Amino acid sequence: MKNAFIVFCSPAGSTGHVARVIAHSLEEKSIAVHLLDLGAGENLSRFLGLLKAAEADDCLFVGSPVYRDMAISTVMAFLGGLPATKGCMTVPFITWGGVNSGIALWQMGQVLQNKGYALAGAAKVLGVHSLMWQSDRPVGQGHPDTADDRQVRMLVDKVVERTKNMKPDTLPLTVLDYQLEEISTDIKNKLDQPWTIIPKTVDEEKCTKCGTCAEVCPVEAVSLDPVPVFDENCFDCFNCIRECPEEAIAPTLTLDKIEAMIRKRVETFNERPPTQIFT
Ligand SMILES: Cc1cc2nc3c(=O)[nH]c(=O)nc-3n(C[C@H](O)[C@H](O)[C@H](O)COP(=O)(O)O)c2cc1C
Ligand code: SF4
Ligand code: SF4
Structure with a gap:
């Protein structure tokens, strides 16, 4: 592998x-790393131009958080627009908040395979639940930790080894369909359902129109008019709510209620292991 795309x-x-642990690990092996953060308005066409020239032993790593048991819309939209490859390996990876990692890896792997990418590995990594920043004991607290990072580096080692073979063996997509059948079928049935946005209200007395909420939105769904309004691209990451210095934005489904729902679902699923690499 000479080039890696993340x-x-x-x-x-x-x-x-x-993504950064993967990048450092690859750079330590003198592999050139091209990194694209989809939420940061970075240059997509430049990235795709470089990817077009990828060789069969190069690798595209694709990372998404799990939202409502699935990969997030920005990542799936990127994959939808990804040109087919004549030969390149791929490694999807997800972070999940300790509730259920759902079918996100399978979803991403399926699109990548359909576009001609060969599955060289995958990872699900426990992360602190991103809707629980106000909780004293968030699910997944402290994750990803150094043990998680170690597993991710092991994955990179194995993928790099694999790409050294003239005819590298690849993983079947079925390894990413690891949920119990009833859970997996249930989630797959929801695939075509539209995202129901949690409405948000803005306290106009508190809002200083500073614009932070618009800056931290990964999908540019916030405009100031003169206080924030949210459009249909919102996927409820809650960055705007978390980062507002005045605590002026509130979800109509309160964080307490969300926390209670999360804890109940954690008990229902009790998914193990929290972090897993697929090689
Ligand atoms: C809207 C939303 C839905 C989520 N749904 C799930 C879920 O279904 N299962 C789960 O385990 N974690 C869920 N999480 C938690 C995230 O997957 C987890 O915190 C992830 O590590 C966040 O990634 P990030 O820090 O890169 O944004 C959800 C988080 C948000 C904001
Ligand atoms: S971050 Fe808060 S205070 Fe600033 S514009 Fe947005 S809602 Fe208003
Ligand atoms: S919750 Fe806020 S920051 Fe996140 S997508 Fe929606 S509008 Fe953007």
């Missing part, structure tokens, strides 16, 4: 952390 979206930072 594309990810990470509203709250955990997926970005994993």
